Amino acid sequence: QQPVQSPQAVILREGEDAVINCSSSKALYSVHWYRQKHGEAPVFLMILLKGGEQKGHDKISASFNEKKQQSSLYLTASQLSYSGTYFCGTEKYGSAGNMLTFGGGTRLMVKP
Amino acid sequence: NAGVTQTPKFRVLKTGQSMTLLCAQDMNHEYMYWYRQDPGMGLRLIHYSVGEGTTAKGEVPDGYNVSRLKKQNFLLGLESAAPSQTSVYFCASSSSTSGSLADTQYFGPGTRLTVL
Numbered sequence: 676q677q678p679v680q681s682p683q684a685v686i687l688r689e690g691e692d693a694v695i696n697c698s699s700s701k702a703l704y705s706v707h708w709y710r711q712k713h714g715e716a717p718v719f720l721m722i723l724l725k726g727g728e729q730k731g732h733d734k735i736s737a738s739f740n741e742k743k744q745q746s747s748l749y750l751t752a753s754q755l756s757y758s759g760t761y762f763c764g765t766e767k768y769g770s771a772g773n774m775l776t777f778g779g780g781t782r783l784m785v786k787p
Numbered sequence: 788n789a790g791v792t793q794t795p796k797f798r799v800l801k802t803g804q805s806m807t808l809l810c811a812q813d814m815n816h817e818y819m820y821w822y823r824q825d826p827g828m829g830l831r832l833i834h835y836s837v838g839e840g841t842t843a844k845g846e847v848p849d850g851y852n853v854s855r856l857k858k859q860n861f862l863l864g865l866e867s868a869a870p871s872q873t874s875v876y877f878c879a880s881s882s883s884t885s886g887s888l889a890d891t892q893y894f895g896p897g898t899r900l901t902v903l
Contacts, residue, residue, distance in 0.1 A: 677829070716877060716895060717877070718894070719891040722890075762830065764830075771837050771842075771843030772818070772835075772843070774832055775832065776832070777822075778829055780829050
């Protein structure tokens, strides 16, 4: 089942902050965050694992609430380069190994 | 390192035609994936592979077949293309070997497929 992202879209001025949320109805092993610019491939931002371990970007932070099955991505002091669509992926069990199910995305536009 | 490459970049097919998309990675990754992305939507997993010679179905496998004869290559086939398969197809790979996905997925540049 696909995770639900909110908001669907957000417009910021340069320097403003934003929070993007990702929630799932199923227990999560891990949550992955990717950013995709128009016409390009998704690029890795961060992985949050059960138990609190994080792997990823220095300038972007995120949280993972295992009990609530939610994750939030925090973008602070946004820059023009932050514009793009952000996707969360939640890890679930697959027949041959675990796989990611991606949310529908959050479109972020940062204006000067 | 080229990373993950995909060929072709663009393709137009007529309904009923067949084609194969090629994905290659030079990072010695065990796991490889095929996703499709429709306009304004997220990525949906078609098939994936956890190692050479193995494949498994993802969320939307119908109408597609895959093969992983060599570790570095993952092929996606459409036997009889339909307009509903018009999409952008992304291949990805990761180094996860423990059964979990605690590692980055690296994506290729995508193939834009149109089925008329």
